[in-house]
Amino acid sequence: KIADSIIAFFQNPENILMIERLKSYGVQLEKGENTNEVLSNVLENKTFLFTGKLLLFTRDDAEAMVEKHGGKNISAVSKNLNYLVVGEKAGSKLKKAQDIGTIEILDEQQFLDLLGTPS
Structure with missing residues (x-):
């Protein structure tokens, strides 16, 4: 059943496009890629800063994407933070960012949109 599910996944053109898009944004899918x-x-x-459960990519991949596009990852919400990317069940970091008021809050898709559509 698992093998059938994997085959079906890779036969769906939408899934292939999603994988290619994530790769173009810098998600590392294979060990040994130039990181x-x-x-x-x-x-x-x-x-x-990323908070909550991410669904489109892992936290490590998200942080790598930031670095591959010239940004910097920080570990805490502060006035120095430009973007808080929130996944499911974001908690105190989201509240603190809202209280500061100058931090742009994005979902995962909005984060990908910031990277731009590859040509």
């Missing part, structure tokens, strides 16, 4: 490659500077001088 230091800079893809763009679209996030240059911007800071990011």
